[in-house]
Amino acid sequence: MPDSSANPRKVIPIVASANPGPAELPADADEVMVSLYQAQKKIYPRSVSGLFSQWRWVMVWITQLVFYGIPWLQWGERQAVLFDLGARRFYIFNLVLYPQDFIYLTGILVISAYSLFLFTAVAGRLWCGYACPQTVYTEMFLWLEKLAEGDRSARMRRDEGPWSFDKISRKFAKHFMWLTLAFWTGLTFVGYFTPIHQLAGELLALQMTSWEAFWTIFYGFATYGNAGFMREQVCKYMCPYARFQSAMFDKDTLIVTYDAERGENRGPRARKADPKALGLGDCVDCSLCVQVCPTGIDIRNGLQYECIGCGACADVCDTVMDKMGYARGLVRYSTEHAVKEHWSRGDIIRHVFRPRVMIYSAILALIVVGMAVSLILRSPFKVDVVRDRGSLARIAEGGNIENVYRLQIMNATEATQRFKISATGLPGLAVASEEAVTIESTQSRWVPVRLQVPYGSSAGGSHPIEFVVDDLDSGERVVEKAVFLVPR
Ligand code: SF4
Numbered sequence: 381m382p383d384s385s386a387n388p389r390k391v392i393p394i395v396a397s398a399n400p401g402p403a404e405l406p407a408d409a410d411e412v413m414v415s416l417y418q419a420q421k422k423i424y425p426r427s428v429s430g431l432f433s434q435w436r437w438v439m440v441w442i443t444q445l446v447f448y449g450i451p452w453l454q455w456g457e458r459q460a461v462l463f464d465l466g467a468r469r470f471y472i473f474n475l476v477l478y479p480q481d482f483i484y485l486t487g488i489l490v491i492s493a494y495s496l497f498l499f500t501a502v503a504g505r506l507w508c509g510y511a512c513p514q515t516v517y518t519e520m521f522l523w524l525e526k527l528a529e530g531d532r533s534a535r536m537r538r539d540e541g542p543w544s545f546d547k548i549s550r551k552f553a554k555h556f557m558w559l560t561l562a563f564w565t566g567l568t569f570v571g572y573f574t575p576i577h578q579l580a581g582e583l584l585a586l587q588m589t590s591w592e593a594f595w596t597i598f599y600g601f602a603t604y605g606n607a608g609f610m611r612e613q614v615c616k617y618m619c620p621y622a623r624f625q626s627a628m629f630d631k632d633t634l635i636v637t638y639d640a641e642r643g644e645n646r647g648p649r650a651r652k653a654d655p656k657a658l659g660l661g662d663c664v665d666c667s668l669c670v671q672v673c674p675t676g677i678d679i680r681n682g683l684q685y686e687c688i689g690c691g692a693c694a695d696v697c698d699t700v701m702d703k704m705g706y707a708r709g710l711v712r713y714s715t716e717h718a719v720k721e722h723w724s725r726g727d728i729i730r731h732v733f734r735p736r737v738m739i740y741s742a743i744l745a746l747i748v749v750g751m752a753v754s755l756i757l758r759s760p761f762k763v764d765v766v767r768d769r770g771s772l773a774r775i776a777e778g779g780n781i782e783n784v785y786r787l788q789i790m791n792a793t794e795a796t797q798r799f800k801i802s803a804t805g806l807p808g809l810a811v812a813s814e815e816a817v818t819i820e821s822t823q824s825r826w827v828p829v830r831l832q833v834p835y836g837s838s839a840g841g842s843h844p845i846e847f848v849v850d851d852l853d854s855g856e857r858v859v860e861k862a863v864f865l866v867p868r
């Protein structure tokens with residue numbers, strides 16, 4: 381048995397290694413360096429064009445036109461979409477929501493979650509590759525980077541070279557464009573919570589409130605950091621979705637996949653050479669699929685959790701196949717079953733409609749319909765009843781027994797509403813205070829209400845009653861339960 385004490389080797393943990401590769405130790409070294417964190421090699425994704433790249437840019441345009449454009453839309457006298465946290469009102473086009481409408485936010489979150497499950501079961505990380513803000517902003521920042529510093533090889537060369545005027549001015553231009561875009565993104569984000577016309581005026585006059593300035597800078601720097609520097613690290617180490625997505629995958633889920641049966645043995649060859657005669661498959665081992673990958677992985681190693689399904693490797697491999705005169709699709713969107721069983725496109729589409737997908741679709745459709753119906757049937761006003769804790773029950777003038785309540789009436793429309801308050805549930809029960817109430821548009825008001833019953837008309841104790849609030853203009857009615865106390 382080797383005697384370990386004869387050559388005690390000291391293990392020195394270090395926080396980060398400057399050299400990402402394995403440490404080379406002299407033969408007589410008696411210390412082993414163990415890195416607790418793998419230093420990351422900077423990834424320089426090569427730009428790529430092709431079908432999937434075009435789709436990603438379509439999604440960049442759609443998502444960003446919506447994000448940057450919506451706060452500038454007007455709806456009558458106000459901003460079309462505004463989450464006014466101070467006034468506790470959320471305006472979404474013609475909808476005015478109160479915090480009590482939280483159920484709709486829950487509904488939107490549930491719909492988003494089920495949509496994600498459904499799309500992931502069908503087409504893998506479609507969201508990650510095309511619509512996730514991290515992907516979209518990274519794409520935009522990469523475009524600006526290319527504009528200032530050129531494509532991959534130029535950027536790598538410049539980064540390795542000494543600091544020159546050209547290098548400094550290009551870096552400055554890049555960071556200036558990044559910061560401008562990031563700051564504009566932060567301002568737009570805040571514009572969903574503060575009317576953006578007002579915000580733009582405050583910005584020009586340098587009169588933003590401290591909270592507005594804080595959130596603009598915070599969101600702007602988060603965008604700058606995530607899209608400019610952290611990039612694939614966010615997908616690999618921070619995003620929880622990458623971790624649990626495999627639970628939603630099955631063998632019929634569309635993934636970006638390398639057809640190893642067709643591609644191997646990989647190796648370079650002349651364009652006119654016969655690969656079969658050389659014992660080669662269709663992969664020419666050009667490594668372009670690795671160079672374009674935003675997460676720096678090699679799709680030829682199989683499905684990896686780092687793969688965001690962006691299709692960049694499929695696009696670039698198709699261009700290589702075109703140049704070589706081979707059929708496209710060595711790297712393609714396909715399913716595990718399809719690659720193994722050599723399925724046609726029709727077979728793949730047929731397998732989309734499998735039980736799991738049908739169940740997700742049915743649940744999603746039910747929730748969407750339920751939420752739509754609930755929104756359509758939503759009452760244009762809300763009523764909350766609170767008993768006046770100061771007085772439980774008392775004998776009023778004229779000998780009637782009186783209970784006092786406070787009704788919060790919330791006008792959920794943008795027109796003034798007139799209401800009539802009444803109550804039922806006990807013989808002789810009547811409203812002794814003002815029955816008619818007017819509430820201005822989108823306002824809510826606490827209304828004190830006194831109810832009375834004739835003395836002796838009801839037994840002592842607690843009696844269930846109902847408040848009835850009628851909208852005199854629309855005819856809508858809201859009924860709220862309450863209790864009336866009669867002293868024993
Ligand atoms: S791009 Fe295609 S041909 Fe080139 S290494 Fe990747 S898989 Fe092989």
Ligand code: SF4
Nearest residue numbers: 673687688690691693
């Ligand atoms: S492996 Fe291909 S699809 Fe996956 S992230 Fe890299 S380039 Fe995109």
